[in-house]
Amino acid sequence: MAANKQPATSQWGLLNGCLLVVLVFMVFYCSWVNNKIVTRGYRLNELRKSEKHLIEEQGKLEAELATLKRPQNLARLARQLGLKEPRSGHKIVLP
Amino acid sequence: MKRTKRESKQERRSLQNRIRLVAGLVVFCLLAVVARSWFVQIVKHDYYLARQQQQRSSNLLVTCDRGEILAADGGALAITVKGESLFADPRNIDDKERIAQALAPIIGQKVATLKRRLSGDRGFVWLKRTLTPSQIKALKPWCEQEAGLAFFKENQRVYPNRELAGQVLGFTNIDCCGQEGLERHYDKYLQGRTVCLECEYDAKRKLVDSLQNPELNCYKGKTVYLTIDRHVQSWTEEALATAVTKSQGRSGVALVMDADDGALLAMAHYPRFNPNSKRKNNPSLWRNRAAVDLLEPGSTFKVFTLVAALESGLFKIDDQIDCEEGKYKVGRRTIHDTHEYGLLRLDEILKFSSNIGCSKIVEQLGAERFHAVLKKFGFGSRSGIDYPHEPSGRLRSWQKWRAIDLCNVAFGQGVSMTSVQLTAAYAALANGGYRVTPHLVAKIVNGAGWTVYEHQEDGLPKRACSAEVARQVDAALGLVVEDDGTAPKARITGFRVAGKTGTAQKFDFEEKSYSHSNYWASFVGYVDPPAGQSRKVVYVMVDEPKSSIYGGMVAAPAFRKINRRLVSYFNYARNSAVAKLTVSLSADEDGLVGRAGISEGVVVVDNADVVDLQSSQAELLVPDFTGQTIREALTLIGDYRNQIKISGQGRIIAQEPVPGSRLEPGLNFVFKLSSEI
Structure with a gap:
């Protein structure tokens, strides 16, 4: 009988040991996940800020582009490059 | 052995007890956690949810971006960008004197003003709104060093084309609310909606969630698409600037209007105005004079006298009127012509711009009939242009007209209208007699891409005059640009041009009479487009020109310059x-x-x-002119002619030089006409 009881005790010990390991693992896992969530959260926030900044930059660049592409500016640059206003005779549209 | 057995048995028991104790503790703890969780998550769920939301989130009022104004060619005319402004928390600034002295030259303000602003005990004061990029660069180190200085991002309205259509667009105030022009008229569409946004905060109450919420686009101000074409506007402004500076005029206005639907392709003013730096400009420049200033049209109005005559059925286009050799007495007043004319046909009255001819027409026509035709063209009322503060034109009741008043109105005195109203009336003539509503906005589109407004004429088209009368008047307007007409400078080789000059005396309110030194010189007309395209009515007016006072000399060259570009742009x-x-x-x-x-x-x-x-x-x-009228032939030859001899009547049956010979400037042409073709 005594020989039969010994394995039961060791099984209990093993079970408890496993539970402890799982518990410790769970604690570490939860901490790790929580840490990741916080880290990713900050990263996400940074990226959102960056996105917002880039959208604002894009708006400013579009405004600058529109200023550079305004007809008077293009005409001035064309004249600087030696281009001339086309007279009616400079354009031939064939049928 | 026995002792060992007992001992080991005790040890096992003790171990088992300890394990049970630990297991019991673990189970108890787990049960406690479960119980607490149940209590928190289920029993007190609402309470803790409310607390969590109160701590982590808060409502923030966000005003969405103002909508854009785009030109007909898609180019941006007014857009909103994020700008930086500088503010201060004076409570956190120790050495206010030093800060004021350091910042004053950078932001362009007086040291005393800055010191006054920083001396208060408020937690927030603006130091400079909407900084330039160079100012931001210079101020950055100061904001990093000083706790009480910081930038604040806010919307800024930008007009990338600078002066282009400045008076038309108007401007907004610093808080992006429309103040003038289209910005004001369409403010309710352009203004972004203020929405209440739930935002997330961290433990230090810093904003965590970005406001770049995609749903916010739906609340953004609507995009307004104008009928103004940037290229046409640019040429028109350029031609007008040349006309005003060359004639040493005070100012000028030029318009390009699509005759079929009243869409304004260009609305130019000189001097120009840059809405980006409105404070640097004289406020009188902000006004859109084309839409809000009344002026007397002068001779450009004579065309409506001709329309009234033909509409009445009392006159035919080839009826002749005695123009009294340049002097005609009406009551105690004498009406003069610039040249002495005898008998003139109705179309020649327009061609030579005879005041006496027009006066005699309306005398026979009668005030009531004349007035009715003018009302049909919309004179004396608003044109309905989508621009704020449009005045009604001035057209007095015909019962109040004395004999001299009737004659004055016949040649464009004693009646007033805006440049837009006059151009719209010419558009009616150019499109075959239908009235149009001048407009600047083609459509308005919301953030989701839905068109919420599109310009459409109300109801059935209204006739101002019959198609036949419009055709006859159009032919008469074509004579004005002939060599002996009043505006040969408006002619463009290879194209048929029709128009009318105007040289209107300005009323001198001090002298209480018409001035003999200040005039409005104008020209309004159009070029015939190819079939299927609408006519573009071009109006040019120079205020108080000095080098010459005549519309044919001052405004006609600008009209020609604008139209030469237009015929190329629209592939006439x-x-x-x-x-x-x-x-x-x-x-x-x-x-x-x-x-x-x-x-x-x-x-x-x-x-x-x-x-x-x-x-x-x-x-x-040299083309073959056989079968054409002499007028058609003259239009085709254009500048290449020198002397022309015509024999017979009707259409061309023979010509010299013969068809196929070389066409050179200065040729002498002989045409033989016959009515038998």
């Missing part, structure tokens, strides 16, 4: 009969003709905006 076809080329590749030194892929020989270039003899070394041939 030069008359095909002129566009016959003999191409000699040996003479094509520039290789222009060869590069265009045209082979040697005679080429008929139909629908072409063609022919530059100097650059292409190509030759123009």
Whole structure:
């Protein structure tokens, strides 16, 4: 009988040991996940800020582009490059 | 052995007890956690949810971006960008004197003003709104060093084309609310909606969630698409600036309007105004004079006298009126013409701009009938343009007209209207007699891409005059640009031009009479487009020109300049009969003709905006005018004629030089006409 009881005790010990390991693992896992969530959260926030900044930059660049592409500016640059206003005779549209 | 057995048994028991104790503790703890969780998550769920939301989130009022204003060609005319402004928390600034002295030169303010602002005990004061990039760069180190200084991002309205259509667009105030022009008129569409946004905060109450919520686009101000074309606007402004500066005028206005639907393609003013720096400009420049200033049209109004005459059925276009050799007495007043004319046909009255001819027409026509026709064209009322503060034109009741008043109105005095109203009336003539509503906005689109407004004429088209009368008046307007008309400078070779000059005396309110030194010189007309395209009515007015006072001398060249660009831009076809080329590749030194892929020989270039003899070394041939009227032939020949001899009546049956001979400037033409064709 005594020989039969010994394995039961060791099984209990093993079970408890496993539970402890799982518990410790769970604690570490939860901490790790929580840490990741916080880290990713900050990263996400940074990226959102960056996105917002880039959208604002894009708006400013579009405004600058529109200023550079305004007809008077293009005409001035064309004249600087030696281009001339086309007279009616400079354009031939064939049928 | 026995003792060992007992001992080991006790040890096992003790171990088992300890394990049970630990297991019991673990289970108890787990049960406690479960119980607490149940209590928190289920029993007190609402309470803790409310607390969590109160701590982590808060409502923030966000005003979404103002909508854009775009030109007909898609170019941006007014957009909103994020700008930086500088603010201070004076409670956190120790050395206010030093900060004021350091910042004053950077932001362009007085040291005393800055010191006054920083001396208060408020937690927030603006130091400078909407900083320039160079100012931001200079201020950045200060904001990093000083706890009480910081930037604040806010919307800033930008007009990328600077002066282009400045008076039309108007401007907003610093908080992006429309103050003038279209920005004001369409403010309710352009203004972004203020929405309440739930935002997330961290433990230090810093904003975590970005406000770049995609749903916010739906609340953004709507995009307004104008009928203004940036290129047409640019040329019109350029031509107007040249006309005003050359004539040493005070100011000027020019319009380009689509005759079929009243869409304004250009609305130019000189001097120009840059809405980006409105404070640097004189406020009088902000006004859109084309839409809000009333002026007397002068001779450009005579065309409506002619319309009234023809509409009444009492006159025909070839009826003759005695113009009394330049002097005509009405009551105690004498009406003068610039030249002495005898008998003139109705179309010649328009061609030579005879005041006496117009006066005699309306005398026979009667005030009531004349007034009714003018009302049909919309004179004396608002045109309905989508622009704020449009005045009604001034057209007094016909019962109040004395004999001299009736004659004055016949040649454009004693009646007033805005430039837009006059151009819209000409548009009615140009489109065959239908009234149009001038407008600047084609459509308005919301953030989701839905069109929420599109310009459409109300109800059925209203007739201002019959199509036949419009056709006859159109033919008469074509005579004005002939050599002996009042505006040969408006003519464009290869195209049929119709229009009317105006030289209107300004009323001197000090002298209480018409001025003999200050005039409005104007020209309004159009070029015939190819079939299927609408006419574009072009109006040019120069205020108080000095070098010459006549519309034909001051405004007509600008009209010509604008239209030369327009015919190219809208691909108007030069008359095909002129566009016959003999191409000699040996003479094509520039290789222009060869590069265009045209082979040697005679080429008929139909629908072409063609022919530059100097650059292409190509030759123009005299066309075959057989079967055409003399007027058609003269239009085709354009500048190439020198002397013309005409015999007979009707259409051309023979000509010299013969068809196919070389067409050179200064040729003498002989035409034989016959009515039998």
